[in-house]
Every structure is written in structure tokens, then in C-alpha cells.
Amino acid sequence: MDKVQRELEDLKNSQTSILKKVSQIAAHNITLGVDLLDSKLPDLEEQVNATLSTASDLSQAFAEHRTKFFSDNNLAATVDPTA
Template sequence: MDKLKKFELMEKIVRQLEDLRNSQQAILEKISNIEVENIEVDDKSLEQILPEIHQRTADNLDAVTSLMEDFTSKTSDFGEKNNVARLREQQEINNTK
């Protein structure tokens, strides 16, 4: 795989990790909403299980965020090391010929 294609795939992975992080955040918000609403309903099974689900989801969010930050840094370093801006310019020149 050439360097520009690899960089573009790495950027795609970063975007997907961002989407995953956003999804995890949305799930946490929904769980929190259910927990608050359950104060009125007072369902014991929700009261017992939701905190566990909330914690696991929060742990997943932390893991995804850490992974995303690390991979974003690797992607940036790869782009700088391989002068991706120059490779893109060259690709544009080649495509206009």
C-alpha cells in the first residue's frame, strides 16, 4: 500500500473512532436519563443493573478515547514523516495530466 493511501485509511479509522466515541457518549447520556427517570418509577431491577451498565460503558468510552488519541497522534506523525501534503500535491498534478 502506498503511503498516501495508508494515510487516508488511517484518517478514516480516526473518523470511525470519533464516531464510536460519540456513540458511547450518547449511550451514557441515555443510561443517565433512564437512571433519573427511574427515581420516579422506582424499579429495583433498573436500579441494580443500570449502574453496572453505566460503569462498563464509561470504561469503554475511556478506552475508545485513549485509543483514538493515540491513533490520531500516530496518524499525524505518519503524515508528517511521509510528507503527505507533498504526496497529495503530486497526486493532484498527476490527475490533471
């Protein structure tokens, strides 16, 4: 379970990085003024942001599931579910 949680966090971090890259491209395009980028980047940014939101929600929900699993199975004393 811990491995899945780490991978979900990694997914969140990757999506955050992609969102930053899209924003950087949009910022560079302010000086370039390429219409293609002006028309397509907002859609891309919206899609990546939606994926980031989904990944964040899933990570949080899985963390709650994991904590409940450890508690329900009396594993809290042997394994730290927040690690």
C-alpha cells in the same frame, strides 16, 4: 487513515450517546423506584463509561500515530493530518 479516525470519533460519540441514555433511564427510575434498574444500571453505566474512555484514548493515540506517519513520510505538505 482519515476514515479510521472519523470512525473512532463516531464510536466515541455513540458511546457518549449511550451513556446519556443510561443516565436518562436512571433519572426516570428515581420516580419509578424499580429495584431491578437500581441494581443493574450502575454496572451498565460503569461498563459504557469504561468503553467511552477506551475509545477516547484510542482515538487520541491513533491521531498522534497518524500525525507522526504523515510527518515521517513527508506527507504533511500534501495532506492535512488533522482533517
